[in-house]
Amino acid sequence: MRTLTRYTLRQLIAPFGFSVTALTLLMLLDQLAKRFGGLIGKGLGWRIIAEVFVLSVPFILAVIIPMAVLITVHYVFNRMAADNEISAIKASGVSLFRLTLPVLVLASLVALGLVWFNDNVLPDTNHKLQLLSRSIGRKSPTFALKERTVNEVVKRKLHLQALRIDPETSSLEDVTIWDATRPQKMRTIFADSGTMQFNENQTELFLTLYDGVVNETEFDSPDEFQRTWFEVQFLRVPEIGNELERQDSQLRGDREMSIDSLRAKAQDNLERAAEAELTSEALAIAYTGRLLGGLVDHDSVPPDSSEAVVQGWRTGRRISNPASAANTFRSQATQLDRYVKDAGRLEVEMWKKYSIAFACIVFVMIGVPVAVRYRHGGVSMVVGASFAVFTAYYVALIGGEHLADQRLLSPFWAMWSPNVLFLGVGVGAFFKARRAGG
Numbered sequence: 001m002r003t004l005t006r007y008t009l010r011q012l013i014a015p016f017g018f019s020v021t022a023l024t025l026l027m028l029l030d031q032l033a034k035r036f037g038g039l040i041g042k043g044l045g046w047r048i049i050a051e052v053f054v055l056s057v058p059f060i061l062a063v064i065i066p067m068a069v070l071i072t073v074h075y076v077f078n079r080m081a082a083d084n085e086i087s088a089i090k091a092s093g094v095s096l097f098r099l100t101l102p103v104l105v106l107a108s109l110v111a112l113g114l115v116w117f118n119d120n121v122l123p124d125t126n127h128k129l130q131l132l133s134r135s136i137g138r139k140s141p142t143f144a145l146k147e148r149t150v151n152e153v154v155k156r157k158l159h160l161q162a163l164r165i166d167p168e169t170s171s172l173e174d175v176t177i178w179d180a181t182r183p184q185k186m187r188t189i190f191a192d193s194g195t196m197q198f199n200e201n202q203t204e205l206f207l208t209l210y211d212g213v214v215n216e217t218e219f220d221s222p223d224e225f226q227r228t229w230f231e232v233q234f235l236r237v238p239e240i241g242n243e244l245e246r247q248d249s250q251l252r253g254d255r256e257m258s259i260d261s262l263r264a265k266a267q268d269n270l271e272r273a274a275e276a277e278l279t280s281e282a283l284a285i286a287y288t289g290r291l292l293g294g295l296v297d298h299d300s301v302p303p304d305s306s307e308a309v310v311q312g313w314r315t316g317r318r319i320s321n322p323a324s325a326a327n328t329f330r331s332q333a334t335q336l337d338r339y340v341k342d343a344g345r346l347e348v349e350m351w352k353k354y355s356i357a358f359a360c361i362v363f364v365m366i367g368v369p370v371a372v373r374y375r376h377g378g379v380s381m382v383v384g385a386s387f388a389v390f391t392a393y394y395v396a397l398i399g400g401e402h403l404a405d406q407r408l409l410s411p412f413w414a415m416w417s418p419n420v421l422f423l424g425v426g427v428g429a430f431f432k433a434r435r436a437g438g
Contacts, residue, residue: 004089004094004099005102008076008099008102008103009102009103009106011076011080012072012073012076012103012106015071015072015075015076016068016069016072019067019068019071019072020061020064020065020068023060023064023067023068024057024060024061024064027056027060027063027064028053028056028057028060031053031056031060032053035052039052039136048132048136051132052129052132052133052136055125055128055129055132056129057125058117058121058122058125058126059122059125059126059129061117062114062117062118062122062356063356065110065114065360066114066356066357066359066360066363066390067363067386067390069107069110069360069363069364069367070363070364070366070367070386070389070390071367071382071383071386073103073107073363073364073367073368073371074367074370074371074382074385074386075371075379075382076371077367077368077371077372078371078372078374078375078378078381078382081371081372081375082375082376082378086099086372096368096372096430096433097430100364100368100430103364103368104361104364104365107360107361107363107364108360108361110360111357111358111359111360111361112357114356114357114360115353115354115357118259118353118356118357119258119259119353120258122255123252123255123256123257123258123261124256126253126255126256127252127256130253130256131246131248131249132246135246145160145162145165145196146165147162147163147164147165148161148162148163149161153205153237154181154237156180157179157180157181158177158178158179158180158181158237159177159178160175160176160177160178161175161176161177162174162175162176162194169195170195170196170197171193171194171195172191172193172194172195172196172207173192173193174192174193175189175190175191175192175193175194175209175212176188176189176190176191177189177191177207177235181237184218184219184220185216185217185218185219186216186217186218186219187214187215187216188214188215188216189209189212189213189214189215189233189235190212190213190215191209191210191211191212191233192210192211192212193209193210193211194207194208194209194210195207195208196208204236204237204238205236205237206234206235206236206237207233207234207235207236207237208232208233208234208235209230209232209233209234209235210231210232210233211230211231212229212230212233213227213228213229213230214227214228214230214233215227216228254345254346254349255349257346257349259350259353262346262347262349262350263346263347263350265346266342266343266344266346266347266350267343269339269340269342269343269346270339270340270343272339273336273339273340273343275306275307275308276308276332276335276336276339277336278306278308278309278312279308279309279311279312279315279332280312280329280332280333280336281309281312282308282309282310282311282312282316283312283315283316283328283329283332284312284316284329285316286312286314286315286316287316287319287325290316290319315328340407341405344404344405344407344411345404345405347404347411347412348401348404348405348411348414348415350411351411351412351414351415351416352397352401352415354415355397355415355416355418355419356397358416358419359393359418359419359422361423362393362419362422362423362426363389363390363422363426364426365423365426365427365429365430366389366422366425366426366429367386367389368430368433369426369429369430369432369433370385370389370429372433373429373432373433389422392422393418393422396417396418396421396422397415397418400413400414400415400417400418401414401415
């Protein structure tokens with residue numbers, strides 16, 4: 001039996017590796033198509049572009065690993081069924097479930113690893129990718145000098161002005177440069193003409209100046225300066241204004257947070273919602289008492305009241321007319337609704353980290369019976385059926401998320417209903433395949 005288990009598991013290794021690699025490359029190509037317009041023309045180096053796609057890989061893996069499990073199981077069991085290996089195994093007294101059990105155990109280990117990955121690796125890489133994308137979005141398309149304008153080439157350190165700039169020949173006329181890049185020194189360069197070139201990433205400027213003079217002064221002795229005439233002067237300006245400025249931020253979106261952070265922030269929003277509800281109730285009582293002419297002593301706050309009740313009571317006491325009351329109640333309702341929605345959105349993201357990982361087990365229960373019953377479908381059937389199942393699963397997942405946003409379904413069931421539904425279908429198909437004899 002151990003020999004059969006090892007044989008079955010060995011058959012899964014190569015197809016799983018191929019599936020993960022192929023799906024990752026396909027998703028990266030899709031990312032390239034989506035991001036191409038935002039990356040090209042920004043003067044970005046190849047390292048920055050490579051970093052964007054490297055940081056995209058963890059998110060891609062979190063999505064495609066369950067699909068790779070489905071394709072792998074479907075392919076291996078379909079091939080074993082087509083070669084009559086499963087019929088021979090069953091004839092020797094080994095049931096289809098017993099043959100599938102080691103695969104379920106392996107899928108469970110993959111699911112546990114994916115939960116850890118979604119909790120520890122994915123949030124940080126998503127955060128870094130988001131920060132890098134924002135920095136790239138703020139970066140100007142290409143560095144360009146404007147004539148008759150003082151151009152800030154290096155921020156607060158070097159400025160350039162030219163009477164005429166020919167973009168076709170990159171030639172300059174009547175050039176003035178204010179250079180404070182050297183420590184404790186200031187240079188002013190005047191030139192009759194010159195030419196300019198950029199490096200490939202447009203982060204360095206190379207100037208060749210003709211027939212001019214350099215005036216150099218020290219900050220400690222502004223009344224003294226050195227003057228040098230030149231026929232040809234070469235000037236290299238690194239780190240021009242088109243350099244990518246990376247931004248840092250501690251603020252994270254829901255996809256950039258760990259499970260514990262999501263749970264804590266969701267709980268915080270629920271507590272804020274409860275406080276907002278208490279404030280609204282106290283506000284309503286205080287304002288109603290005011291309207292009823294003193295049935296409620298609106299000048300005194302009830303004893304042992306929480307801060308939320310005190311705030312609502314005092315706000316209700318200050319309301320002077322129905323229009324103001326309507327605006328106040330509307331504002332409270334909006335605030336309460338925002339807290340509840342934020343809590344639900346965070347809980348959806350938290351349960352999604354678990355449910356997508358658990359899909360590895362669900363897809364084994366679906367892939368095995370389909371592969372066994374349709375043994376002569378070949379690779380085309382394997383790929384087509386796998387994509388169909390995966391698409392249906394993600395449509396159900398997105399639909400559950402939408403229902404949770406509309407508060408028609410709890411966040412837990414919104415994310416776990418697809419697993420329960422597809423697991424039920426898989427179990428039914430599994431036992432039907434057993435009865436059919438494979």
